[in-house]
Amino acid sequence: MAAGEQQSRDYLQRHRIPELLHRLAALLLYHRPERPREFLIQALERVKAGRRAEGEYPYLMDEANLAAMFELLDVVGQGHITPAQYREALKTLGLSTEDLQFGDYGNITLDVFKEEVKKKMLESWAVY
Amino acid sequence: MDAPARPWPPPPPVGAYAEERELFRLLQNMLEELLIHKPDDPIQYMINHLKQNNDDAPRICVLGPPASGKTTAAMWLCKHLDAIRISQETLLFKEILTLTEEAKAYKERKQKIPNALWANLIQERLSNVDCIKQGWILEGFPENQEQAWMLQSSGIIPRHIVVLYAPDTVLIERNSGKRLDPFTEEVYHTTFDWPSDLLVQQRLVKPEDLSEQEMSKKLLEYHRNFPGIFQIYQKVLKLINADQPSVDVLSQVLTYVQTRHRSAAPFTPRILFCGPPGSGKSLQAALIAQKYGVVNICCGQLLKEAVADKTKLGELVKPYIDNGYPVPDNLVMKILAKRLNALDCVTNGWVLYGFPRDIEQGEQLQKSHIMPNRVFFFNLPCESIVERLSQRRIDPITGERYHTTFRPAPTPEIQARLRQNPKDEEENVEKRVEIYYRNVKELEDFYEDAFYINADQDPHVVFEIIESCIIKPLPCKKLKSL
Numbered sequence: 001m002a003a004g005e006q007q008s009r010d011y012l013q014r015h016r017i018p019e020l021l022h023r024l025a026a027l028l029l030y031h032r033p034e035r036p037r038e039f040l041i042q043a044l045e046r047v048k049a050g051r052r053a054e055g056e057y058p059y060l061m062d063e064a065n066l067a068a069m070f071e072l073l074d075v076v077g078q079g080h081i082t083p084a085q086y087r088e089a090l091k092t093l094g095l096s097t098e099d100l101q102f103g104d105y106g107n108i109t110l111d112v113f114k115e116e117v118k119k120k121m122l123e124s125w126a127v128y
Numbered sequence: 129m130d131a132p133a134r135p136w137p138p139p140p141p142v143g144a145y146a147e148e149r150e151l152f153r154l155l156q157n158m159l160e161e162l163l164i165h166k167p168d169d170p171i172q173y174m175i176n177h178l179k180q181n182n183d184d185a186p187r188i189c190v191l192g193p194p195a196s197g198k199t200t201a202a203m204w205l206c207k208h209l210d211a212i213r214i215s216q217e218t219l220l221f222k223e224i225l226t227l228t229e230e231a232k233a234y235k236e237r238k239q240k241i242p243n244a245l246w247a248n249l250i251q252e253r254l255s256n257v258d259c260i261k262q263g264w265i266l267e268g269f270p271e272n273q274e275q276a277w278m279l280q281s282s283g284i285i286p287r288h289i290v291v292l293y294a295p296d297t298v299l300i301e302r303n304s305g306k307r308l309d310p311f312t313e314e315v316y317h318t319t320f321d322w323p324s325d326l327l328v329q330q331r332l333v334k335p336e337d338l339s340e341q342e343m344s345k346k347l348l349e350y351h352r353n354f355p356g357i358f359q360i361y362q363k364v365l366k367l368i369n370a371d372q373p374s375v376d377v378l379s380q381v382l383t384y385v386q387t388r389h390r391s392a393a394p395f396t397p398r399i400l401f402c403g404p405p406g407s408g409k410s411l412q413a414a415l416i417a418q419k420y421g422v423v424n425i426c427c428g429q430l431l432k433e434a435v436a437d438k439t440k441l442g443e444l445v446k447p448y449i450d451n452g453y454p455v456p457d458n459l460v461m462k463i464l465a466k467r468l469n470a471l472d473c474v475t476n477g478w479v480l481y482g483f484p485r486d487i488e489q490g491e492q493l494q495k496s497h498i499m500p501n502r503v504f505f506f507n508l509p510c511e512s513i514v515e516r517l518s519q520r521r522i523d524p525i526t527g528e529r530y531h532t533t534f535r536p537a538p539t540p541e542i543q544a545r546l547r548q549n550p551k552d553e554e555e556n557v558e559k560r561v562e563i564y565y566r567n568v569k570e571l572e573d574f575y576e577d578a579f580y581i582n583a584d585q586d587p588h589v590v591f592e593i594i595e596s597c598i599i600k601p602l603p604c605k606k607l608k609s610l
Contacts, residue, residue, distance in 0.1 A: 007166075008163050008166075011162075011163070011166050012162075012163070015170045017159065017162060017170060020170075021155055021158070021159060024155065025151065025155060028146075028151055029142050029145070029146060029151075032142075032145050036149050036151060036154060037154065037178055037181060040154070040174075040178055041175055041178045041179060044171055044174055044175045044178070045175060047171055048171050048172065048175070051171075
């Protein structure tokens with residue numbers, strides 16, 4: 001690999017550009033705005049504001065979405081899901097599954113699920 | 129989910145949206161810029177980049193030996209594309225850049241200006257806001273491989289390179305008649321390009337160093353340097369013969385700089401063929417479908433299939449077909465929309481022909497959200513159509529088509545059983561062609577981005593032209609109206 005290519009790869013990884021572009025593309029496709037360019041500028045401005053802790057990050061999922069997701073996972077409606085299911089859900093959302101403090105056993109209720117996912121999302125944006 | 133908040137009718141599918149808004153290109157350009165400049169704060173950089181909105185700004189180099197017409201071509205492009213022209217003269221005498229003095233000093237001492245200085249001058253000029261916003265046209269730069277490397281490493285990457293060429297003898301002859309307008313910097317020629325304006329005629333001056341020796345020295349140097357440049361830019365470079373009338377040269381240059389290079393964006397072909405009967409629509413559609421795996425849909429065939437399958441709509445269509453009347457548009461539209469929205473068409477793309485035949489049908493197609501992204505009109509003279517169709521024969525057993533002169537049946541057995549479709553008799557053909565041409569004019573206006581194909585050529589030549597139009601992104605039509 002040429003030195004320049006290695007440098008570029010390092011740069012992308014350091015600033016997590018591929019993940020960022022994935023998120024932006026997902027936001028674009030979900031909202032399908034009339035003017036994508038302006039929409040992206042706004043989204044990036046929000047990331048910047050969020051970095052200074054002055055505003056909200058542009059989330060793809062709101063609370064209602066998370067509740068719906070939980071219901072899908074909790075098929076029989078027992079009010080909690082297993083850590084394995086939780087891990088899969090995080091993967092589906094494109095969030096990191098490292099340093100999970102849940103063991104292989106235990107139950108995750110809706111409130112815990114919401115809180116944890118939100119925390120994870122915040123972490124994933126905070127790196128920018 | 130927030131289902132009730134969704135607008136109705138449902139928004140076009142994600143893929144079509146992404147394609148229409150060119151999201152791929154938007155994100156790709158952003159990534160490109162990030163990789164070139166590697167800013168420390170990517171978010172802010174991306175915001176600034178998006179605000180510039182200059183993805184379509186021209187970035188062109190016009191190269192060529194002396195007297196090949198670089199200045200004329202570049203100036204003309206500037207007027208059309210509203211971009212900034214940068215040449216040796218403008219850099220040295222028009223601009224006030226920090227490095228200009230240094231460069232001028234070299235010039236006064238009759239020394240060659242070093243490559244690095246040129247590259248820095250260009251870089252400084254191109255980072256000005258007008259070049260970033262409007263785009264730029266570099267004339268006569270880069271001169272050699274070293275300059276090209278330097279420009280590249282400072283992130284200046286032209287999208288289109290136009291190289292004018294002509295035989296040396298022509299260039300030497302042209303050079304001797306070269307005249308300059310000191311006022312507008314335009315270049316004229318005593319015999320080939322003499323200005324009609326008397327005022328301009330009077331103020332023309334003879335440029336210095338017109339001697340043949342000087343010229344051949346410059347030519348030699350150009351020929352020595354060109355292979356290096358060619359090697360670097362061969363993917364975006366186009367050679368254009370400058371030994372033609374200037375209008376032809378300029379139109380070729382403009383067509384080239386408006387093309388876009390192939391992109392890796394996901395693309396579902398939705399192709400529409402319009403053409404008179406016998407223009408080769410079905411053959412071309414079959415070839416395209418075979419090579420690219422898109423769904424081949426002939427409107428007439430589709431209707432007959434619906435009848436044969438005895439579907440509800442088919443039953444409605446049947447009486448019209450049996451009695452030889454045209455099927456009403458709304459019925460055709462329903463059958464067609466159902467087929468084009470089927471999964472295989474949506475995922476693989478389609479090629480449609482035989483519909484729309486007039487502007488109302490085209491509008492209906494648009495109303496039902498069926499948007500072709502490549503439209504082709506086949507053109508050929510009426511005599512060729514008659515020649516092709518009146519001798520068309522069909523094998524009733526295999527359904528294969530033959531032609532008595534161009535494609536005779538392989539065995540006498542088949543030859544004996546060939547039949548002619550009554551539609552293909554000469555007087556009927558002429559009637560059909562006339563109906564086609566009556567309606568096509570409006571349809572051509574309706575599809576602005578359509579391609580026009582001369583169908584009176586070998587089928588494989590036609591196929592190649594169509595293929596290249598499908599593969600490349602649509603040329604950008606943004607032109608300053610003069």
